[in-house]
Amino acid sequence: MGKKIPLMDLMWLLAETQANPIHVCGLMLFEKPKGRPQIVREIVAAYREAQPSPPFDCVPDLEVTHAPRWREASDYNPRYHVQHIALPGGARYEDLLHLVGDLHETMLDRNRPLFRIWLIDHVPGRRFALFFKMHHAIIDGVSASHRVNASLRTTRRLGVPKPLFAVDLPVRKPRPPKALIKQVLGVSSTATSQYLALLGSLRKGLWNWMGGKTEGSVPFAAHRGPMNEPVMNARSVATLSLPLKDMRRVGKHYGATLNDVAMALIDEGVHRYLEEMGQPFGHHLMAMCPVSLREEGDGSAGTKVSAVFVRLGAPESSVLERLAQVSASMSAAKDEVRNMSKETALGYAAGLMGIAGLTAVTHVDRVAPPSANLVISNIPGLERQLYLHGSPLVAAYPVSAIAVGVGLNATVISSNDRMDFGFVANGASLRKLPALAGHVEAAWHRLAGATPGR
Template identity: 50%
Template sequence: MTKPIPPLDLSWLLIESPAGTTHVGAMLLFEKPAGRAPIVREIVDAYRACTPVPPFNYVPELLGRSAPHFREVTDWDPYYHVGHLALPAGASYDDLLRLVADLHEPQLDRDRPLFRCWVIDGVPDGMFAIYTKTHHSIIDGESGLRRLYAGLSTTDRRTVPPPAFALGTPEPPAHSATSLAARIADSVRGALMQVEALNQVSVGALRKVLAGALRSRLEGSLPFVAQHGPTNAPLHIGRSFATLSLPLDEMRRVGRHFGATLNDVAVSVIDAGLHAYLRETGRAVAHPFIAMCPVSMRADGDTAIGTRVSAIFPRLGDPGAGAAERIRQVADSVASCKKELGRMSSEAAMTYAVGLVALAGLGASTHLDRVARPACNLVISNVAGAKETRYLNGARLVGIYPVSALAASIGLNATLASYHDSMDFGFVGNSAALDGLPQLARCTRRAYEELREAAGLQPAAV
């Protein structure tokens, strides 16, 4: 069976290169229950006994007489797709981060189903981890995280539910047969909607160009107007990875104090942390950063296969801004971007994303982005999480840290997901320019502490 590849999903395949990979993933950290030495082996064996289901049994075919499509395959190598590793005795948490970074580096083999995962034993403090990666062409961050949570249990019973790659999706409702005239009408309607979407996007872009030519201060989303920084150094294959967890309820209280959202708080502290990290490493920049923030276009209950996202490009805070002023600048900029995106139809928003990804990929492949303005300086993504504590074979999930993609000369991705009572951050960087991401995570934590103090909140008692 074959399935046409939608334009946005196709773009993730077309722009990919060995140094600019477009797979997304996550590191799940678990606490072993006492007296359960074989728990990791049991999970590995259970996963290898499962069978991948769509879209995890898709292989892309881009060349040939037919249009680009996914082909379903029935054969898979469970030992290749489900790995079993162990850190050496005495290993540290930083050793786990380095291992995950190494596993995240290579492209997925396009002659096999587009996912891999590793169960990693020997993590300090009696823990183990699962790192999984999947190509962005078959899944987006929100739907991917939903699947990871769905592959876990809400009780601490000794059970191993089917993993994300073996979870079926609900069958679409059956449609009665339609006449040829009705199918032609649907095709014409779809074409007209795409034309209208392109019109909305092009008119908005023209306004930005004219405003820039007149030296007006640009507002709303600002793709391709960012100034170069260390995060835009040419991508190399190497990756750096770091994690951070912050208290979720406290972050919400900080946001309410400033009339800002939880997402504004996260973006603000990442922004401040990045400026501090670059100052500490002797590479301070004198301009605000521009971030790309993906926006999910999924309605509640939408389980469609593939990626359904658009994006906004807010200007972040001034380099020297204090904590209170920075979050106000960020909140205003994000609100302006969301208002602009809200004026687009859903089709226009999706078309906007396709066009931007294509342009960014073209700039990277031709190296024009080294002399022209990059699409943005960094990616900051916030994906919905889960409130309930989750378990796997009796082991409690401690944290879930996204490990996202780097492509198109954007060398830093900070993706966060809420879980239970914390907000978990995963930082992925181009190690050729940003090899000290644990230091960036520490700077981001200090930036949060400064923002919390500016909100008049005291740290929680230990």
């Protein structure tokens, strides 16, 4: 019998639709060494020789005759899961982004292991790209970052390490089992805590929607915007890299975290982008921000994440004012999650996902307040220069999932000396996404220029 699918991972499978697939993706760019025109073919050949490790060798079994479980795949076709493609001659970077959007928009085949990788040759600037797509039920942003680290080297030494889907990562040892009576009481206490946390959040969201002022994490309190239009298959994608050291310095000067700085820039960029589209948003944006619940060194598969809902800056604010507003809102929201147990936080997130999915299926989401306007996620980074078969990694852009009813995702990762931003959006309502990246970059220049000591 296969391994049982945990509740949070199951929710990703149940919430998924053809128009709104739920997978974690990443776009990595490598500099192609001179005199090695066959390097991409060599990597493809090595990847096709690798055997997937659990759960990348499994398929979901959701038959009603038994509890949902993972079942070992009966067939694995390496040529399907590891693809080699090339951009046409004269292609631009924008063509790569269009390709990534096309690859992102389709569901993974549930009759096969839930991952695919594309090695993309002839990227402008003497580069090649690696784009991976893995179902959110088997991986989250933090575990994806661990796998990227494990699948690359810290030197230019030739040779292809095991790919993301084949690396062996440590799994944190489970805590010793409690006595039976404590287990029963613990489950009851956790379930009650999850219910109360969910009920409290919904109550705050309703009060906020009615005009009351609330603090902390407030789901289902967002005003509807272009980001909340029905999600269709099309995806638009954009990327951006900013100097990590300078962003840290700016944050330190204003008593804000690196994540606060990134969120303030995204907040400013989205408002400017919507203005350019002719659809100015006259309200605070509400951001859903995933919070990792993994303990240090935990490289296990699956999803271990909760979420906070953060009110961003006032529409008319400057980027400097936004930074202060975002920092205060994020601090208050995180305080609520810190007061939850890990089990309560996971159940709370699963409950919110279930409500969001139910409102989408019944179309209640078209009249009720959205859970959020956008998702902003920060993934722990790649602190060293990394290489693949002697090729230096020059950018690593997260291209994450579109949440139910929330058609814009901005995910950031610190990568060596850069902060890499990956944007993905519902292409039916948010087009020309590179313009958003441009507005975020412009916001950075305004913030950096206003900071003394640059």
